[in-house]
Amino acid sequence: MFYxxxxxxxxxxxxxxESVYGPREDSLLIAAELEKILESKNKKSVxxxxxxxxxxxxxxxxxxxxxxxxxxxxxxxxxxxxxxGCGSGLLSIIAAKRGCDVLAADINPSAVExxxxxAELNNVKIKTARSNLFDNLEGKFDLIIFNPPYLPEEQTEDxxxxxxxxxxxxITRFIKDAGAHLELNGEILIVISSLSNPESVLKExxxxxxxxxxIAERKIPWEKLFVICAKxxxxx
Numbered sequence: 001m002f003y004x005x006x007x008x009x010x011x012x013x014x015x016x017x018e019s020v021y022g023p024r025e026d027s028l029l030i031a032a033e034l035e036k037i038l039e040s041k042n043k044k045s046v047x048x049x050x051x052x053x054x055x056x057x058x059x060x061x062x063x064x065x066x067x068x069x070x071x072x073x074x075x076x077x078x079x080x081x082x083x084x085g086c087g088s089g090l091l092s093i094i095a096a097k098r099g100c101d102v103l104a105a106d107i108n109p110s111a112v113e114x115x116x117x118x119a120e121l122n123n124v125k126i127k128t129a130r131s132n133l134f135d136n137l138e139g140k141f142d143l144i145i146f147n148p149p150y151l152p153e154e155q156t157e158d159x160x161x162x163x164x165x166x167x168x169x170x171i172t173r174f175i176k177d178a179g180a181h182l183e184l185n186g187e188i189l190i191v192i193s194s195l196s197n198p199e200s201v202l203k204e205x206x207x208x209x210x211x212x213x214x215i216a217e218r219k220i221p222w223e224k225l226f227v228i229c230a231k232x233x234x235x236x
Contacts, residue, residue, distance in 0.1 A: 089115030096124035194224035
């Protein structure tokens with residue numbers, strides 16, 4: 001059993017079989033940044049809603065009721081979040097706890113089942129899908145999260161679910177396909193290792209029409225971890 005503390009001190013419980021990538025330093029780093037982003041988006045939504053209510057004081061009571069209800073639905077809308085390579089479901093559960101509409105996807109069927117069980121264990125609802133990146137997925141999302149199999153090493157039977165392979169083709173394909181599944185003002189959150197040539201990953205984002213930057217990093221004994229946030233460059 002894994003235990004992970006959220007920023008509000010709530011403890012998440014995760015049962016993770018050996019066949020599924022469990023929470024590690026990379027998972028916890030991107031989880032912390034995910035919470036910060038969702039908190040920021042929620043605060044912005046509340047402020048915009050409050051500003052609209054303040055601007056409607058001159059209207060009649062009936063107009064205020066209709067206007068306020070419509071705008072509240074508009075600005076306090078639920079964020080659609082896609083968690084690619086969901087593994088244990090940690091990131092999906094965090095997003096669901098923050099009120100998001102979550103789709104958790106993984107190529108590993110054991111991971112999909114694990115995420116479903118852990119969501120139930122933590123009293124949240126998520127949707128799940130078995131998919132190799134975006135192959136079996138439809139629709140667009142406000143936030144796409146990816147904790148990829150980023151280590152550039154030769155894959156073995158035991159490491160195939162979390163070893164990126166030659167030239168980091170998994171990350172490259174993710175970046176090239178992500179734009180078609182991202183809302184106009186959406187964001188991508190991805191964690192990578194110093195072993196994966198972060199500058200190359202940033203260039204890959206740029207070449208695909210994204211503005212990407214490193215928003216967090218953490219040094220661990222054998223490598224350095226980075227969280228990258230990417231947005232459509234034309235919306236910057």
